[in-house]
Amino acid sequence: xxxxxxxxxxxxxxxxxxxxxxxxxxxxxxxxxxxxxxxxxxxxxxxxxxxxxxxxxxxxxxxxxxxxxxxxxxxxxxxxxxxxxxxxxxxxxxxxxxxxxxxxxxxxxxxxxxxxxxxxxxxxxxxxxxxxx
Numbered sequence: 187x188x189x190x191x192x193x194x195x196x197x198x199x200x201x202x203x204x205x206x207x208x209x210x211x212x213x214x215x216x217x218x219x220x221x222x223x224x225x226x227x228x229x230x231x232x233x234x235x236x237x238x239x240x241x242x243x244x245x246x247x248x249x250x251x252x253x254x255x256x257x258x259x260x261x262x263x264x265x266x267x268x269x270x271x272x273x274x275x276x277x278x279x280x281x282x283x284x285x286x287x288x289x290x291x292x293x294x295x296x297x298x299x300x301x302x303x304x305x306x307x308x309x310x311x312x313x314x315x316x317x318x319x
Contacts (some may be wrong), residue, residue, distance in 0.1 A: 189216050192253035192265075195236075197243055201250075205236040209254045209264070216256040227295045228254065228262045228315045234288035235266035235311050243268045244308075260317030261297070269308035273301045 191212045195201035209232045210225065218225040232252060239250045247269045255263040276289050292299050296313035303309055 188255060188257060190253060190255040192251055194249045194251050197240055197247055197250055197268075199240055202233055202236045202240060205252050205266075206233050209252070212254050213256060213262060218256070218260075218262075222260075223318045224260060224262055224315050228264055231292055231295055231313045231315060232264050232266065234292050235264065235313065238274055238288055238311070239266055239268045239270075242270070242272075242274070244270045257317075262315045263312060264315065265310050265312045267304065267308060267310040271303075271308060273309060274311060 189212075191208075193208060195204060206229050210229050213222075213225050213228060214220070232254070236250070236252065243250060251265075251267040253263075253265040253267075255265075257263065274289055276293060279287055279290065292313050295315060297316040299311070299313035301309050301311050
């Protein structure tokens with residue numbers, strides 16, 4: 187079974203916390219328990235991807251979209267879409283730097299992640315969080 191929910195949020199720092207809560211609530215409603223590692227990982231992944239949109243998204247963009255899909259095997263697909271065309275990339279981060287680790291966390295937590303172009307409508311950054319084995 188496949189369950190998907192998507193929602194739009196204003197491009198504002200407070201939206202990152204709201205995205206976390208909504209993803210946590212949706213996955214809990216779909217059977218992911220509070221001790222489920224996939225739930226915690228999905229919440230952290232959406233937090234990092236939403237933060238990237240808020241910090242680095244197009245200045246004139248007012249909203250971004252978050253989608254969470256619970257897959258039948260217990261894994262989750264997280265998608266964050268914005269109007270920006272610049273694709274995020276992993277970059278080297280020094281020990282003293284305070285920013286720049288978000289995609290490294292996504293890389294570590296997700297079974298796979300990437301970027302889908304939406305043409306002139308921007309991009310979607312997605313991450314697949316695997317079910318615990």
